[in-house]
Amino acid sequence: QVQLVESGGGLVQAGGSRRLSCASSGRAFSMYAMAWFRQAPGKEREFVARINWRGDSTSYADSVKGRFTISRDNAENTVYLQMNSLTPEDTAVYYCATTNVAFTPSRSRYDYDYWGQGTQVTVSS
Numbered sequence: 001q002v003q004l005v006e007s008g009g010g011l012v013q014a015g016g017s018r019r020l021s022c023a024s025s026g027r028a029f030s031m032y033a034m035a036w037f038r039q040a041p042g043k044e045r046e047f048v049a050r051i052n053w054r055g056d057s058t059s060y061a062d063s064v065k066g067r068f069t070i071s072r073d074n075a076e077n078t079v080y081l082q083m084n085s086l087t088p089e090d091t092a093v094y095y096c097a098t099t100n101v102a103f104t105p106s107r108s109r110y111d112y113d114y115w116g117q118g119t120q121v122t123v124s125s
Contacts, residue, residue, distance in 0.1 A: 002026040002114040004096050009119030012086055016123075020081040022096030022116055030074035033099050036081045037109055038092035039118075045095070047107035049081060057103065063089075086123045093118040 008020040020036070035050035049060045049070035058070050069082040079096055097112035104111060 004116035
């Protein structure tokens with residue numbers, strides 16, 4: 001059974017940085033694409049970033065491009081989200097997700113098969 005466990009959330013001031021981690025277990029992590037989504041109160045869960053199985057193909061939502069970086073360490077079975085220049089609009093629960101394929105261009109939450117429990121990021125102004 002695939003398990004994803006996020007960590008690294010917390011309270012950060014506007015303009016600050018935070019790095020989220022997502023540890024995977026239950027299958028061969030290095031074979032599958034990974035992604036980060038987020039959900040703010042009263043809003044739909046939205047795509048943030050994705051990365052392919054090798055880590056050499058990434059894609060970002062326009063709202064985070066240039067500020068956030070997704071990466072992975074296949075030896076550690078972990079995917080990361082480095083978040084810089086945070087604003088209050090980045091406040092949300094952040095979820096990592098994975099698919100059953102090595103690469104997907106999808107930004108739809110419905111195309112991701114497994115999810116973590118989420119980690120709260122709150123950015124104060």
